[in-house]
Amino acid sequence: MSDLDALYRELILDHWKHPQHFGLAEEQADSGHSGTSHQRNPVCGDEITLRAFVDGETVTDVQWEGRGCSISQASASMLSDLVAEEGLSRAETVTLIEGFREALRSRGQLELDEDVYGDAAALSGVSKFSARVKCAMLAWVALEDAIAKA
Amino acid sequence: MSDLDALYRELILDHWKHPQHFGLAEEQADSGHSGTSHQRNPVCGDEITLRAFVDGETVTDVQWEGRGCSISQASASMLSDLVAEEGLSRAETVTLIEGFREALRSRGQLELDEDVYGDAAALSGVSKFSARVKCAMLAWVALEDAIAKA
Amino acid sequence: MTSPTPTALPALDAAKLREDFPILHQQVNGHPLVYLDSGATSQRPLPVLDAERDFLEHANAAVHRGAHTLAAEATELFEDARATVAGFVGARPEHLVWTSGATMGLNLVAYSIGNASAGAGAPASARLALRPGDEIVTTAIEHHANLLPWQELAARTGAVLRHIPAHDDGTLDMDAAADLIGQRTRIVAFTHVSNVLGIVNPAADLVALARRVGALTVMDACQSAPHLPLDLPALGVDLAVFSGHKMLGPYGVGGLYGRSDVLEAMPPFLTGGSMITTVTLERAEYLPPPQRFEAGTQPIGPAIGLAAAVRYLDAVGLDRIHAHEGMLAERMRAGLAEIPGIRLLGDAPGAERVGLWSFDVEGVHAHDAGQFLDARGIAVRVGHHCAAPLHARYGVTASVRASTALHNTLDDVDALLDAASGIRPYFGV
Amino acid sequence: MTSPTPTALPALDAAKLREDFPILHQQVNGHPLVYLDSGATSQRPLPVLDAERDFLEHANAAVHRGAHTLAAEATELFEDARATVAGFVGARPEHLVWTSGATMGLNLVAYSIGNASAGAGAPASARLALRPGDEIVTTAIEHHANLLPWQELAARTGAVLRHIPAHDDGTLDMDAAADLIGQRTRIVAFTHVSNVLGIVNPAADLVALARRVGALTVMDACQSAPHLPLDLPALGVDLAVFSGHKMLGPYGVGGLYGRSDVLEAMPPFLTGGSMITTVTLERAEYLPPPQRFEAGTQPIGPAIGLAAAVRYLDAVGLDRIHAHEGMLAERMRAGLAEIPGIRLLGDAPGAERVGLWSFDVEGVHAHDAGQFLDARGIAVRVGHHCAAPLHARYGVTASVRASTALHNTLDDVDALLDAASGIRPYFGV
């Protein structure tokens, strides 16, 4: 597998073309149970708006909209899938995000565990491309922020 | 003769220790017949105030006061001697100054003619020391300016 | 393409020039490096690297302030560099102010005018002062460096910022310019060549429009200085800036060219050592230009390196460079236009250009396209290239830009074209 | 001399270090060069020259804005350099802003506060705003770079500039400082080490006085950074500046250190590329620090060179350097004080110092004295060293300054002393 193919795994291109949890439902404007974050990558102008729904300590759903490169879009899609399906707690989600950040900053040293990260584990290859780490992180930073606000 | 001795000729040290035409007579404040110029070397803070007296087209006298290095002081002294004693015209003085400037900027290529420049010809050696050219020029620039004002 | 091809001159031999650039001789991701990012920063030929190093190994000293031998030698080299770089743009040494780069040069001008507007400077500075309602005209295609300083100046002074719009083909709307530049216009700031579009703007026409109303002209020559012959006094602009690192020279140095009367009227911007005549604890008096604008230790080594860079450019010949890069641009255009889904930004038929094209790949984000090219050793820039409003004008947030320099060959262009045709297939769009 | 001499460490071997400095191995006017002008600009050791050149030959590209391999590599090297240089002064990377030098750093601070005073910036910027009657306190011994920007800021805002006086022995009058720094004081700007006197000022005491009244502290660390161990966060200053070229590094780069909350509150100064989040034709929003203050292409090669310089300094050890230079200063003082007609400026008994002395030669102008020394291959600086008010304080317009670096040996000092004793005899005074 070439380096490029290791970056653009099948799974990533799939999520990019068929983004999950895409679209912010208009009627569900922010309540006590949700928080919204807007994040932007100043270099390329990519942006994301992500909303997290929290019930007590449990993150129940994630919705997002945005535009950007395949990595940033796929990452948002994979993250939403992961969090919404697992019914993680706030604390678990924060730990998840921290682990993801660490792996992506590892310059290829750390692999993401598929059992923990699901499809998002396919983003491990990004960590070798330091200029793309920000793209992959965008949604995760947004989720971190959105949960803090919810 | 060492390079240093070529710079600090006997004659220069003499003029430095015994400056000619030094002192601005208070009673003779600027009239239509004189012009005064103040010049400063910003690097070292050296300064000179020089007054030129002009009768019609003839430069009749030069007086100056100032402080600075031996080169700048000797140069002022020599210049005053030269101009005051020769009774040069404005035009001749300007030509003299231009020739002096050219020689000093020649990086050792041009020698000042003793017949024309008198004691000031001893300043030829300065042209090899580019950092000192400004010192030697200070009085000459002041005279140029003072004549223009007179 | 109306680029002048001086048939009298033999074409330059880019393959031979390449040998002077050590960085080009490497493999990237298993392919020979194809450097098509000179618009961001150029690579340095050996004579530039050597000039700076020689200076540092043999003559380095702080200039203008010392009498010792090294200091005198360094001062001469530094002032010779000023004369050389000034001469490169047709100017005299006293019309060239050293800066740390183009961004700094444009900020210098804007802040100096801001200071004049606040009452600083000599009586002559009053003519530069802006009052509320005065207008600053720039264009819709500027690099942020020639936009933000004017936004800030307008905010500080109450002046109004207006923009000459661009046509869809990337050329400036000169009819609109003629309407916009009016009695209230005090400054017209424009780029000679956009770093996204590559089109050479009609500088002389803009200068004429500004002159008609007595407005000051400020030209961003970053993307023209290394690519075409430039005679700033002949062009008639009042002020112009360029960056060393974009013209084969070092980082950390640039030039601000100014007409005597304009520089004379400008109050100081940065203050500190070496730009004063007298200083007391309470107040300071300032030297004439260019020193007035050169506070503190100047980039001495980089200035000497930049002089070597313009000597290198001059030795090759700006006419030949312009013709060569025009030829590369022509081939690039022809090839890119044929690739399905690629849209060129600023594809104005017949416009004079430098060797630079930006493009959008339908369905593929610029970052992904750039990554794909990089995997084949091709270095291009992706993003908004510090010209976000221009990209918004074209309905995109980012584009891919391939920019050439005198060392690029037709092989480089062909490598780009070959790889670019693979982008959309790879991503399956 | 109370310089700490860490007896645990073996003294540094200056003669060995000399070998790393190519420029030192030359004859000047028939004598081996004795470089005693590091206070003006330091010389660069081979690892610094090589680091910059290696980068330019192998990894050069514009940073932060590109996805291609060279750009990614250059960005990593550039940000690693930031971490290295920040670490050198005890700080974290996000607290270090690249500048083109100390003069630029001080102007950045003064203009940013000026912009805050004019209403720019975030709500937090209001706490930096100056109002008429507010006071800026600096000292009577500053370099023009730490005086003129404050004069200008005072003039722009209506603030009042006051000066902590110095005793005859060159130490600051700390009783006067305690009186001057009061409720109206908003900024206290001082030099850590004067470039004329060489005395290490009581920075921690000044910071304490400023803190008492909630004033911002700005420290000029130009002449301390290369000569003694520096921990800026521990010292407690809010902001501090230094210049690369004075600390074995390249021209064209310097650092501004700032505490997070202070940098956060400061509005932008220079505007342009790479410091924004969003830009439209009408307005821009700015990135957080440090990027907010880094408009345009940064001095990438020089930053990488500066990182190599501080690694070199660190490898030798700042404690050892401080002890070594203190020893040179001691010998210099003893020798100069014995020469009839030589008067040392700032001869404070027992003061902690760096290896630098300025002196006046009775009856001989500094220019002439410097010329005489140069004829013997000894490079010293003559003039007011951009500290005219300090010289006025001592009743002279110019002085001779001999300043050392880690490569200077006792032989260098002895050569100076031997030659200096010949000055007055040569000029017959």
Ligand SMILES: Cc1ncc(COP(=O)(O)O)c(C=O)c1O
């Ligand atoms: C104490 C001090 N402050 C500031 C400066 C200014 O530094 P630069 O000229 O590198 O900006 C210098 C050096 O000239 C200095 O010695």
Ligand SMILES: Cc1ncc(COP(=O)(O)O)c(C=O)c1O
């Ligand atoms: C057209 C144009 N103007 C200004 C700039 C800013 O130049 P610098 O970043 O060297 O200050 C650039 C380069 O980024 C440019 O391309």
